[in-house]
Amino acid sequence: MIAAFEPVTEPVGLLRPPSGPTHPDPGFDAALRGVPARMLRSDGSEVVLAVRRWHAEAAGDDAWLLDRCTGPVLDLGCGPGRLVAALGSRGIPALGVDSSTAAVTRCKARGAAVLHRDLFDVLPGRWQHVLLADGNIGIGGDPLRLLRRAAALLRPGGTVLVETDPDPAAYWAGTARVHTPEGAGRPLPWAVVGADALRAVAAAAGLEVIAARAGRRCFSELRLLA
Template sequence: MSPAALGGTTIAATASETSAEFGRGGAEPYELALRVGGGVLSVVRDDIPRPGDDATSLDVSAYLAAATDAERGVLALTTGPVLDVGCGPARMVRAAIEAGRLALGIDISPAAVGLARSQGLPVLRRSVFDPLPAEGTWGAVALFDGNVGIGGDPAALLARGSELLRPGGRMIVETHADPERNVHFAAQLVHPAGARSAWFPWAEVGHRAAARIAGDLGMDVTTVATAGRTFVLATR
């Protein structure tokens, strides 16, 4: 991969070398977008011959808005306390609480956690792979917005999510539009003004691939499509 330069500093990485977590480091475009009230970032991959050719969009404004009716409907397919993994400003935590459920969000972004806490929402600045409260007792573990990509290893992430659930608990996994997609790569967030994050490990997984991973963990799987989005519901 060609090194990326920002402000005279050269940043080079491959998928196997990255250790940054979701857009951290560099110029922190994700945190910048959160602080200014939103914006659309580009997600570029290190395995594309011309960086940017396969860039996808990340609409940070949607994370700052209220949960949609479709999102609330998917959440309602679960019961019990909710753990929202990679919660951002915690719109799904708010939705769960508004539905009368106990909920907790976790995220590694200081800006996201600060925004959530400023609204009185219960959020911890923590990775899903860190020790977490009430492990093995959660009724729902939520991975909205493509967060199945966290860490660049969907199999490890879903295995961890299963550990966090109580027996009969259900994991919500939002998946890629391509049902068979299962790719792992180093990614970088890019702000329209040019600010770039450090490279971080990420993955994209379609619903058939996610269902196979969950099935290999011994989970019961169903797929739900709503409002142009697809979710795998995996029950422990």
């Protein structure tokens, strides 16, 4: 099934060979099953996670991301797969990647193509677009490393689409735990990046901002520096 969505056949991944998904965090896994959740950061900030949006169909502000996808898309940290499914309905080949069993199960139920894998493992192909939506620029707590990873997965002329924090100057890195009525997850490396801060991180990763959108949800599109 995955082969139909691969732009090329050779794997891309200079970081480590496939190791399979990491042991799922119980907090994130519960949220990805639809349980209400909040994230408590090590700096004391607390954020209510948009679980309903994750599990709904793509709508509203998601259109900014979807409309920019003109070729094969890799969605890193795809969660329940609403963007992958929406792209498929538009005739755009798309593949989700997530380490959560709950997320992969939901993606498959939607008919979305998905890999149950850590996003830093070897991944197939090179892609016209790589998505880091819903705050996924924070995965791993090192936005520079993550953007370099995303850039390595692009085909020539491709772009990285990033959802940023509503505060354009925001930049924080530390650990965070997801809390649900079922209990708390373990501390995970996490980061927060606003649009202005993203420009500096992107430049260090060999990328430049070519479009941005501010509003209730904020997005930036990045391409490789010439």
